[in-house]
Amino acid sequence: MHGLGDVRFFDRVARLYDWVMPAADQQSLAAALSRADGDIDRLLDFGGGTGRATIAVDAAERTVVDISRPMLRRAQARTASGPGRPADPSGPLATVQGDAGRLAVGDNTIDAAIVVDAFHHMPAQAAVVSEAQRVLRPGGVFVVREFDPSHPLGWLLARGEHSIGMNSTFHTPAELAELLADAGFEVEILDAGFEYTVVGTNR
C-alpha cells in the first residue's frame, strides 16, 4: 500500500481521531519554536490533521495543511462555535487542503513550520523538507515531532502501522537530523525517547 493508503486511513478515522489522541505536548513544541530568531507570526502545520497540535502553539496566523479533507473538516469545526460547543479558546485556525511536499506558498514567507506525528506518513519526505526550507524566512524554524523506531515503543508502533498496511517510514533522531542538515538547516535534537523533537533553523 502506498502513502495514499495512509491518507485513506485518516479519512476514515477523522471523526474519532480527537477522542482517542492525547493532547499534543505544548512544552516540547514551545521549546522548539523558541529556537526561531524573532517573532513567530505565520505558522504552518504540515499534516496538521484536526489541528490537535496547531492549537497547542502560539502564533498570530496558524494554518493547518493536510491532504485529508475529513481531517481538515474537524480542524475547521474547532474554530466555529455551535449548539453546546464553544469555539476553541486558542483562537482561529486557517486550513488548506494539499500535499506538504508541494505547497502553494511563497518563498521566505513563513516564520515556523511544524510536523507532529505526521512526517512518517508522508511518502515524499525529502520534498517536504525542501518545501519547508523554501517557505521559511531566514531564522525561521522547522519543527518535527516523530517516533523513534529504535525505542521499544517506537518499534512496536512501526510494526503495528505496517501490519495494518500503512507505508510509514520512521527515522531515529540522528537520521532525521541528517535529513534536515542535508537540506541546509542548522539542526538540533531537543528531546529523546519514544517521541522526540528535531528542530531545523533556516540559515
Ligand SMILES: C[S@@+](CC[C@H](N)C(=O)[O-])C[C@H]1O[C@@H](n2cnc3c(N)ncnc32)[C@H](O)[C@@H]1O
Ligand atoms: C497521525 S495524523 C497527525 C495529525 C496532527 N499532526 C496531529 O498531531 O494530531 C497524520 C496526518 O498527516 C496527513 N498527511 C499524510 N501525508 C500527507 C501529505 N503528503 N501532505 C499533507 N498531509 C499529509 C494525514 O492526512 C493525517 O491527517
